[in-house]
Amino acid sequence: MKVKNGIVYMSGQVASWSERQLAADVAKTVNGVRGIKNQISIDRHIKRTDSQIKSAVKRRFDLDFYVDNAWIDVLVKDGKVTLSGIVGSATEKSMACNDALVAGATSVKSNDLEVRWWLRDDLRRASKRPLKSDERIKEAIEDVFKERLDFQLYC
Numbered sequence: 001m002k003v004k005n006g007i008v009y010m011s012g013q014v015a016s017w018s019e020r021q022l023a024a025d026v027a028k029t030v031n032g033v034r035g036i037k038n039q040i041s042i043d044r045h046i047k048r049t050d051s052q053i054k055s056a057v058k059r060r061f062d063l064d065f066y067v068d069n070a071w072i073d074v075l076v077k078d079g080k081v082t083l084s085g086i087v088g089s090a091t092e093k094s095m096a097c098n099d100a101l102v103a104g105a106t107s108v109k110s111n112d113l114e115v116r117w118w119l120r121d122d123l124r125r126a127s128k129r130p131l132k133s134d135e136r137i138k139e140a141i142e143d144v145f146k147e148r149l150d151f152q153l154y155c
Contacts, residue, residue, distance in 0.1 A: 001141065003134040006034035008141065013041050015048075015103030018060075026063060027141045032133070048104030050076040057081060060099035067096050072113065074100070081105045084112035 002009045008027045014020050024038045048056070054076045061069035071086040081100045087093045093113050100108040 001138060003138045006032055006134065006137070007037060008033055008035070008137065009037045009039075011039045013043050015043060016101070017042060018098070018101045019103060022060065022063065027137075029065075030137050030140045032137050048079075048102075050079065053079065053081065053102060053104045056102040057100045057105070060102060061096065064095060064099050067092055067099060069096075072096060076105070079104055079106040081108045082112070083108065083110045086114050086116045088116065088118075090115055 001011065010023060010027065014023065020038065020040045020042055023040055024036045027033055027036055054074050057074050057076070058069065061067050061072065061074075068088065073084045075082040075084070083096055083100060087096060093110060093115055096113065097108050097110050100110075
């Protein structure tokens with residue numbers, strides 16, 4: 001990855017389309033990013049255990065500003081992800097389902113994930129003020145990849 005004039009040039013390899021998209025989405029959240037050139041490739045041969053899949057789903061929830069995972073339970077059995085609990089809107093439910101499509105997951109079931117309007121907004125995460133220079137943008141993105149994502153981006 002490199003950053004030039006606020007444009008993030010991403011390359012490397014991940015295990016799924018959702019991880020490729022997540023990498024770009026994370027980079028977009030950093031203040032000062034003016035654009036993304038995402039040329040990350042996908043290696044679908046990576047296998048994951050149920051516990052690795054569950055960890056990846058929870059990390060995706062942690063990174064998604066619009067999904068409050070405090071009320072969502074994640075169960076993974078034989079690669080099948082089941083979400084249960086409460087979300088604040090139908091949109092949040094849909095986003096949680098999309099977030100659960102991590103590498104290794106063969107399906108996502110959300111029938112037991114209930115929509116409760118009273119949960120919306122009050123529990124929304126507050127955003128943090130990101131960094132601005134090209135070098136700091138690059139450092140912030142690399143830090144997120146190292147600390148919070150369940151995949152490595154090989155640059």
